[in-house]
Amino acid sequence: MADTDTSQIRGQVVAVTGASAGIGRATALTLAGRGASVVLGARRGDRVEQLAAEIRESGGRAVGMPADVRRRADLVRLLDTAVAAFGRLDVLVNNAGIGPVSPLEDLRVDEWDDMIDVNLRGVLHGIAAALPIFRRQGTGHLVTVASTAAYRTVPGQSVYAATKTAVRTVCEGLRQEVDDLRVTIVSPGFVHTDFVNAVADPDARAALLARRDAMALDPTTVADAIAYAVTQPDRVDVNEIVVRPTAQR
Template structure:
């Protein structure tokens, strides 16, 4: 993953990674810190954050954060900026994935997925964008999923939230000022026309959309036509 933007280059980036207590989030946080960046690894589970391996280069700090709490996300971004003078990248990785059939009616689980996977993403964007605009650049990264591109039984609500995450981030990419980079990453996703997975992928061709790697040069959304 390339962590850069169109403002004057610096070798070290200040990066906020949400959902960093395990899995993909932990790997991103420790990997970027090992590359020499300053990483703030944030998550609800502080006990697991404490187990993150210290980097050999760069630095890694941790903080408790529930992305469903908008005020907490805003405060985290502001505190990171106050401490380091800037925030270069926000990696919106936090997500939950309880699986069940829809007729099981696990409405509380549905609501939690919406709160974390969709509202949490929006809270991150809302907190970071004003900072990026003021400092003249930044990078919004959304970790989507195979579920952003296809649906499986028992995963309908989860896939719906990941479709939403892709759409929100794609909308931001189309709207954003050129100084702000926007990237969606769907780990493990490979389109039917691609023999190997690609780390950055838009959904398959639907309604006039063609697969492409995100580019800020696309300034207006594609139009869908009906037969």
């Protein structure tokens, strides 16, 4: 992947969901470091506000606030804050996601519901909040973090993979409907985050932690992929990026 053109991101306004840790945090730091103004949302409001403060102390422009993607009003408030603080919204990075994976026969129905609410409904809430702003401006870029689970289902990840497959389908439909806007899906493989801590079964969690520590990508790798898509010329729409460890099959 070629180096990104910093001039293409400098001065842009980017909102990031799930920005308190992992890929979201890395994306915020990467884009802010290249000159973007960032508006950061996450359920852990204290952490995201601290991240925004760190970016400002380093000379960047950032606002952090609590935002739960399961609540549409939170997404509207997050994006309205971007416009109020910085005058516009150029990019929404729909990053928030969870993965308490388990075999279907474990019947962890509450966890299934949570994955649907965060991973799928949260993306739809982001689209619903962003499109009116993009339409008023006549420009905008929606970047959604999916997963390689959208391309390959493995035992124990049926519901998680279903949500990511659905997100990929929604974003592809959106891309075809809004040919004057840009729509990008970034699908990471195994990334070194706290994702696996949500797995309830201790043996399954230990196995995933071992795999993560053996081969997972640093979150900045995914942030760089997002930056690549965002920094392309206006007439270029990078539709899908799949990035995974070389050892992952």
